[in-house]
Amino acid sequence: MREIIKTGKTVDEALNAGLSELGITRDLVDVEVIDEGSKGFLGLLGKQAIVKIIVKDVFKENIKRFLDGLINFMGIDVAYDISEKDNTILVNLKGKGVGLLIGYRGETLDSLQYLVSLVANKNNVEGIHKKVLLDAENYREKREKILINLANKIARKVKQENRSITLEPMNANERRIIHLALQDDPDIETFSEGDEPNRRVTISLK
Numbered sequence: 538m539r540e541i542i543k544t545g546k547t548v549d550e551a552l553n554a555g556l557s558e559l560g561i562t563r564d565l566v567d568v569e570v571i572d573e574g575s576k577g578f579l580g581l582l583g584k585q586a587i588v589k590i591i592v593k594d595v596f597k598e599n600i601k602r603f604l605d606g607l608i609n610f611m612g613i614d615v616a617y618d619i620s621e622k623d624n625t626i627l628v629n630l631k632g633k634g635v636g637l638l639i640g641y642r643g644e645t646l647d648s649l650q651y652l653v654s655l656v657a658n659k660n661n662v663e664g665i666h667k668k669v670l671l672d673a674e675n676y677r678e679k680r681e682k683i684l685i686n687l688a689n690k691i692a693r694k695v696k697q698e699n700r701s702i703t704l705e706p707m708n709a710n711e712r713r714i715i716h717l718a719l720q721d722d723p724d725i726e727t728f729s730e731g732d733e734p735n736r737r738v739t740i741s742l743k
Contacts, residue, residue: 540591548573548586555590565598567591596626596657596667603656604628613637624665626657630673639673643680646673647708681714688718691740692725701741706731712738 541558545551548570556563567590574586597619608615613634620627630638639646650671657669672678691702704715712729715738719725726743729736 544585635673703739
């Protein structure tokens with residue numbers, strides 16, 4: 538967590554100088570007044586104000602403001618948890634209204650994750666980029682299990698019928714799950730074909 542100490546004729550002047558140096562707004566910092574300063578007698582022997590400016594976790598603050606605004610605008614019953622692991626920010630949505638934020642096969646969730654990632658890394662004073670993973674009541678884990686089961690089922694059918702089978706269009710992440718699920722099958726190969734958003738995985742015999 539970054540912090541700086543600034544001085545000025547007044548607390549506000551010291552604070553504004555610090556915010557200007559950091560390039561962020563007041564709501565993204567905590568302020569500790571070390572010395573309020575004084576004007577002295579007839580303007581002489583005055584003491585400057587001293588403040589410590591502590592930068593909040595800008596990434597999480599940006600995410601909170603964005604999600605709070607979105608949830609309030611949509612008027613839905615959704616809450617969220619934010620945690621961090623290995624420089625990746627994990628956001629889990631929960632509540633009765635999460636279905637609206639998941640969308641058809643997670644398309645809305647994927648789009649929202651992209652937007653949250655952009656917002657999280659906006660006005661970043663640390664000079665680093667953090668990955669954001671957005672989930673909704675473990676939807677991604679459930680969807681991954683469904684896709685793995687589908688991949689294995691289709692692979693068995695390909696072997697039984699001795700023919701290639703092309704799946705319905707999927708996004709890049711779902712196609713990756715299919716490929717990984719079958720990569721160790723000695724009799725099966727997979728490849729993607731077509732253009733987005735209609736790119737599909739084909740499962741065939743080697």
